[in-house]
Amino acid sequence: MAGIDAALRAHLEGGLTTVCHAWAILRTDGVRFGFTDHDLPLAFEGISFRADTGLSALALAQSTGLSVDNTEAVGALSDTSIREDEIEQGRFDGAEVIAWLVNWADPEQRWLQFRGTIGEVRRAGASFRAELRGLTEALNRPMGRVYQKPCTAVLGDRNCGFDLTAAGYAADLPVEAAEDARIFTWGDLSGFDDAWFTGGRFEVLDGPARGLWGIIKRDRFKDGVRSVELWEPVRGPVTVGTLVRLIAGCDKRVETCRLKFNNFINFQGFPDVPGEDWVMSVPKSTGRNAGGSLR
Structure with missing residues (x-):
């Protein structure tokens, strides 16, 4: 002892x-x-x-x-x-x-x-x-970085460095309609492009499910209705009037980091790493061996 x-x-x-x-x-x-x-x-x-x-x-x-x-x-x-x-x-x-x-x-x-x-x-x-x-x-826990083209950071974490509170990247609003705690719809969600929140976070800000969150599978705008669908239902009651937060999604591509978030300086991937075809490349007298697809 x-x-x-x-x-x-x-x-x-x-x-x-x-x-x-x-x-x-x-x-x-x-x-x-x-x-x-x-x-x-x-x-x-x-x-x-x-x-x-x-x-x-x-x-x-x-x-x-x-x-x-x-x-x-x-x-x-x-x-x-x-x-x-x-x-x-x-x-x-x-x-x-x-x-x-x-x-x-x-x-x-x-x-x-x-x-x-x-x-x-x-x-x-x-x-x-x-x-x-x-x-x-x-x-x-495994440590170290993965050598890959997509970014390995989580949007908004220390490595990413992006400020999620910046205007235009998050929306706090009450739920207008809910289905199975997985599909949520709004009649008016202007100011955000179609699929803007795909891959982002859905966070519950009040009510019995406060603090719970999910990943957004699909964000669509059709016939004047904005629909946000999660990969899995929220494990708590999210009813009409519950205040939630939608956070923009990131697909980890360099183009998204540069154009959508203007955060390329903090990109945590290796966009110029050669593809698998580079291993199979052979010298040739015509064209360039640039690491692209072999044809």
Whole structure:
């Protein structure tokens, strides 16, 4: 039990102990949850830990070195703690999880046992099982750049550098008509060319689905009606009057970066990389070996 403080170590070595486990879940949207297997609530580090939620964790698998630590959390779905609809909406995806061993008689005596994030969440009836991934899980991510013609940046990220708040590239407006939380239509959406939002983002700004988003599959203007279709339905209720944001799409081509966004200086692809035909090219006495198609 490396890293345990002297007071808690002395308590554990005393024979009669008053310890329990406590878990905190810190979602990416700022919502925080606290749970404990003690029969009374606890509070420390600005978090209230509920005792009536039915959440528990299986044995922690921890190791030295760079191997991945992992465990599972199991619990019951309820309206007062973890709700089924929030799991379905992905609200807990990537949330930070912190687990302590706590002396419930003196919560200042505690030991940080686990810190990581939530991975896969599986639901079965009225309960759920969530995979907990340790801090070393991040070392499994591939690093480096891909040598390809299209841009590898995400529109608006640090590498792209484009300001999505610039006039003409986003629209905030209430939904006028919705179908299956996937197709949305407006009678008037002037100022944007046809297919301007294809490949862009659809973000929900208010209501129960606030914070959810999807990728726009198709943006069409026909017979005076603007229709925006997503690749997948929004995993939450988006009804008439819900405020949403449409963000212009980028197909990663150099022409789009230069002409649509005027951002060619930050283009993250390699537009002049030779194509596959260049590998098959052979010297010839006529024409130029320019890396184009062989004919």
